[in-house]
Amino acid sequence: MTIVKPLEFEVLQNSATKDETPLWDKEKTYKSDEKVQFKGFIWVSASDEDTHEEPDVYFDKWVKFAPINENAFFDDEVNTQTKCDKAWSVRLKMDGVFDTLAFLNLNVSKIKIQTIDKKIIYEKSMYHKKTKTWWEYFFGKFKVNKEDFVFLPYPINSEILISFEPAKTGCDVGHILVGKKEFAGITIYPASSTYLNYSKTSTNEWGITNVVSGKKAKYLEFVVAIQKKDFDYYDELISEIYNVKALFIGDESELGFKKLTTFGILKDYSAPLEVEDYVQYKLNIQGLI
Numbered sequence: 001m002t003i004v005k006p007l008e009f010e011v012l013q014n015s016a017t018k019d020e021t022p023l024w025d026k027e028k029t030y031k032s033d034e035k036v037q038f039k040g041f042i043w044v045s046a047s048d049e050d051t052h053e054e055p056d057v058y059f060d061k062w063v064k065f066a067p068i069n070e071n072a073f074f075d076d077e078v079n080t081q082t083k084c085d086k087a088w089s090v091r092l093k094m095d096g097v098f099d100t101l102a103f104l105n106l107n108v109s110k111i112k113i114q115t116i117d118k119k120i121i122y123e124k125s126m127y128h129k130k131t132k133t134w135w136e137y138f139f140g141k142f143k144v145n146k147e148d149f150v151f152l153p154y155p156i157n158s159e160i161l162i163s164f165e166p167a168k169t170g171c172d173v174g175h176i177l178v179g180k181k182e183f184a185g186i187t188i189y190p191a192s193s194t195y196l197n198y199s200k201t202s203t204n205e206w207g208i209t210n211v212v213s214g215k216k217a218k219y220l221e222f223v224v225a226i227q228k229k230d231f232d233y234y235d236e237l238i239s240e241i242y243n244v245k246a247l248f249i250g251d252e253s254e255l256g257f258k259k260l261t262t263f264g265i266l267k268d269y270s271a272p273l274e275v276e277d278y279v280q281y282k283l284n285i286q287g288l289i
Contacts, residue, residue: 004179004247013091019068081172089163101150105174110165185224192221218287262287
């Protein structure tokens, strides 16, 4: 089990499409449902009487709607995307040493990562084919990976330039995480990977069921073994990620289960303490949409 706690980063350059929502103007009176841009977010007026009132102060008259387009890839949500119809790039300066990047909710054809001296440290096409037969390999359709996890061979402390190439329907990025891996113990099998289904169903008196399609999210359960002498260290590590969105990697082996990697939050942690040389603790992790 490995945990990647996100690092803070500064956006030095961002060529994504700029949001065209007008900036909030303190001299203007806004009507209900009008949108403005204020402090990196889009706000919607909930009243016809918002005269000169700042959106982040008067919450009864303004509703926080979404991040502006160019900021969506580093807000707190995975489902909001920075959208673009052409290739774009972003230059980041990290607050510390890092060795892991996660790209989530993607619609791109290619990712390239370069250091400040333009050395390419990662490059990957997001197109792939799921094949079991030679017929599927030659005649099957390409699909686009919706996420990508980058594990660098060694930690670095450098500004990086991340470039995205467009897929057929756009060049969109939901979330970028940058952090440093922390080993948290050995995953004990069997582990559990399930999905939470947020769809809603209703059945009428004739037995006809209607389904309102919703999102789905991973839910993972791990049992992890550590040496007794290391328990206090790992217990402190886990306590630091409560209420923090982090990357959890259940199996890093070459033939491991990729389904045991998810970006989420720690829902439950328990560690029965015994006098044995090894301690086994349990983690329940809810993936984020």
